[in-house]
Amino acid sequence: MHNSMHKSNTRTRLRLNDILLLFVVFGGFLIFGFSENIKGPAIPRMQADFSLDEGQLGMLLALNSLGYLAACTFTSALSKRIGIKWTGITAFASMTIAGVLMYAAQGYGFLSASYFLMYIGNGMLEIGLAIMAARIFTKNTGTMMNLAHFFYGLSSIVAPLIAASMMGWHGPGGELGWRGMYLIMLSLAILPIIPSLWGKFPEEMHEPSEHISYRKLIRDPIAWLIVFILSFGVVSELAVGSWLVNFLEKAYGWSMSDASGMLSAFFLFFTLARLFLGPVTDRIGYTLSVMIFAAFSGICSLAAIAIGEKGAILFAIAGAGIAPIYPTIMAMIAKRYPKGTDTAITFTVTLMGIASVVGNLFIGYMIDFVHSLFQGRGANEGQILGLQAGYEFIALLALLCSACCLILYMVLRKRGEVI
Structure with missing residues (x-):
């Protein structure tokens, strides 16, 4: 009797712990989506307040990538030193502090430093959440990873709308503005700290002989194929957010609200795909899933350009294909490298971060290059051809992602190790 009561209490404690960990991971992704996507409406106001030119604004945004990449390099080592629980808490706390500092920022230098800190928090959160999710979701990994990233998609859709609305709120000190909005939104990062303090996180278990090192990963062709798949997929995904509105406005003469509406539709398909396609990835396998979804996305984008x-x-429909790639690759890494997930995730995501900086620069220069080639053809034709070439490249990246997946599938099948 005493034994069965003890078992029942243990089971209840385990279930409660699982719920707390889900709150941390899902809540973390929700806050991550907010912190990444509230900048759209805030940036023009910051520019006006500090009288920034385009170069200074570009520098501010470049600091995002730099802070993010810096965090990617040390988060895995930090999680080994202080544990994933305290790494997550540090990431959430640094974002809250960044919100307070942005509120107090009086000059461009102070603002840049606060922004840099926020993106260090974001980078730590991305790696930290990926490590947490890989350890917690040991069953139905594809479904649960896609569901966790669904929360990121959900907050990404509403973040610009909430941010724009909040900046117009009036408080005792006048209008809330971008400072107050950042202070309130980044203070939400305190909420996941509470279940983090109570929850017991699974730490990585491995024998010293089995532990995977960066040197092993650098020599592993499969690790490089996974890096290429993720980089092509993510650059294609992020480029849509950067270029779709621009393309629709300039190539088809759409109004800003209509073009933004199409981008919202892209994110809607994107988010719904993460909610519903997760179980498909578990059923047919991660490699095959990514191959099919990436090809679907690339074909949709090319067809959109061809039809006009x-x-x-x-x-917008292309969003459904590109959405499951990132979370499914995270599930693939967790299955492929169970004894060194932290290291494998850091290796892959850091290289992907570098690729996304290079990829977005390349798309911009490619549009300019094609534009200058056909400048003599009329006022707008060169510009339209440039934008089309840029968007065709975005579609090509999704097809390259699919092609790399096909190679990975063939290599793994030959070894009898298909994931």
């Missing part, structure tokens, strides 16, 4: 304005909805 009438096919614009295909730009």
Whole structure:
């Protein structure tokens, strides 16, 4: 009797712990989506307040990538030193502190430093959440990873709308503005700290002989294929957010609200795909899933360009194909490297971060290059051809992601190790 009561209490404690950990991971992704995507409406106000030119603004945004990459390099080592629980708490706390510092920022230098800290927090959170999720979701990994990233998609859709609305709120000190908005939104990062303090996180278990090192990963062709798949997929995904509105406005003469509406539709398909396609990845395998979804996204984007304005909805539908790639690759890494997930995730995500900086620069220069080639063809034709070439490249990246997946599938099948 005493034994069965003890077992029942243990089971209840375990279930409660699982719920706390889900709150941390899902809540973490929700806050991550907010902190990444509230900048859209805030940046023009910051520019006006500090009288920044485009170069200074570009520098501010470049600090995002730099802070993010810096965090990617040390988060895995930090989680080994202080544990994943305290790494997560440090990430949430640094974001809250960044919000307070941004509120107090009086000059461009102070603002840049606060922004840099926020993106260090973001980078720590991305790696930290990926490590947490890989350890917690040992069953139905593809489904649970996609579900966790669904929360990121959800907050990404509403973040710009909430941010724009909050900046117009009036408090005792006048209008809330971008400072107050950042202070309130980043203070939400305190909320996941509470279940983090109570929860017991699974730490990585491995024999010293089995532990994977960066040197082993550098020599592993499969690790490099995973890096290429993730980089092509993510650059294609992020480029849509940067270029779709611009393309629709300049190539088809759409109004800003109509073009933004199409981008919202892209994120809607994107988010729904993460909610519903997770179980498909577990059923048919991660490699095959990514191969099919990436090809679907690339074909949709190319078809949209070929059809012209009438096919614009295909730009949005392409979001359903590109959405499951990142979370499914995280699930793939967790299955492929169970004894060194932290190291494998850090290796892959850091290289992907570098690729995304290079990729976005390349797309911008490519649009300019094609534009200058056809400048003599009329006022707008060169610009439209440039934008089309840029968007075709975005579609090509999704197809390259699919092609790399096909190679990975063939290599793994030959070894009898298909994931």
